[in-house]
């Protein structure tokens with residue numbers, strides 16, 4: 360269903376599309392398939408609503424976001440279960456995501472009241488300078504399937520807090536989660552037209568409308584570097600503001616002074632989170648030559664205990680991949696690595712036993728001896744494969760880690776303070792975890808450098824993305 364101007368409705372074409380559980384291939388829903396006209400109607404609704412919403416006091420807007428937070432917490436379990444069915448992640452991970460998603464409502468309910476102006480010193484005694492921060496206007500948001508609830512609230516909450524109105528186009532794989540989020544916004548009493556949802560099986564025409572419609576002031580996108588770059592280029596034609604959260608190729612560096620056990624535990628937890636389908640997933644695990652053996656022992660032992668399956672089953676920690684194409688990509692990268700001399704420690708094939716053939720399951724996999732000639736060394740995997748590479752020297756590993764066009768997340772394991780600081784400063788990545796695998800929270804700025812994107816989400820920075828700065832010069 361589309362949610363436009365405060366009402367649920369079908370697509371103007373009357374068409375719909377099916378949503379499938381990636382763990383078992385079962386159809387779990389039938390959703391309105393919007394076209395470009397529907398998107399234009401949603402933009403119009405957002406545009407009409409902007410005047411009223413942006414003139415509310417920050418306290419009033421904040422109240423709506425507090426209500427949305429409360430409702431999401433009340434519905435946490437149901438939303439988590441739906442997420443597991445629609446996206447495949449294990450229920451515990453789904454609960455964590457709903458909490459993370461709700462945190463954005465709470466954080467931005469508070470930040471709504473911290474949008475300050477400035478009074479600046481002026482060069483003339485009869486002059487005064489004032490700075491206002493005002494909402495940019497109508498926002499168009501495109502979100503991915505891998506974090507189907509939090510990637511929506513991470514955009515909607517700061518946009519609404521700033522006084523913007525919004526049109527969201529969720530990923531075609533996960534529209535049901537998006538509809539639940541909009542059910543929450545509706546029940547929180549957010550006025551008609553302020554937040555609109557356009558579900559579709561065919562994103563390209565909707566994307567065109569969102570980046571070309573003159574009423575849209577800002578485009579915010581989370582997804583692949585390829586699509587994000589294309590959308591940003593088209594948005595530039597009408598000078599729309601853009602925020603982009605794109606792909607990553609995260610290095611995970613383990614120095615010789617780190618505990619190989621602790622680092623391997625961290626690597627196993629963050630690498631296989633969401634079955635490797637995260638833009639901050641470690642993609643190149645650099646381990647100092649002197650500790651690579653104990654590191655691999657612990658990593659392989661931990662991976663051997665992971666169970667793949669339907670995320671609603673107790674004890675399952677590995678969900679399915681999103682689709683057949685994702686399976687093929689992982690399989691190709693692993694095959695190519697082995698062909699070029701990598702050692703396979705565990706995994707390395709599609710899982711088909713015990714009914715898993717109905718879904719897109721790949722065995723959690725560990726490779727060592729990975730080198731720059733291999734595809735997996737150079738490309739984002741987005742799957743459950745841990746490629747281990749050995750190194751011997753600090754400068755060497757820093758330069759290897761930085762040698763990518765991406766710049767989202769990096770991880771460093773060391774107990775040496777100077778080394779930790781040198782790496783934190785030297786890595787060209789927007790997020791650096793030092794002995795830490797979860798450097799994300801609603802209060803923290805998330806985002807990438809270079810081809811990983813533009814702008815930040817979360818934190819104090821997240822709301823600034825939805826504000827224009829206006830200077831007033833007054834002669835008195």
Ligand code: ADP
Nearest residue numbers: 501502503529530531562563566581582583586
């Ligand atoms: P992924 O490979 O992770 O699915 P995509 O960039 O294809 O990444 O998808 C992220 C989001 O971008 C989804 O909402 C998807 O529907 C949307 N998308 C994909 N292609 C286009 C396009 N041509 N125009 C607009 N949005 C698109």
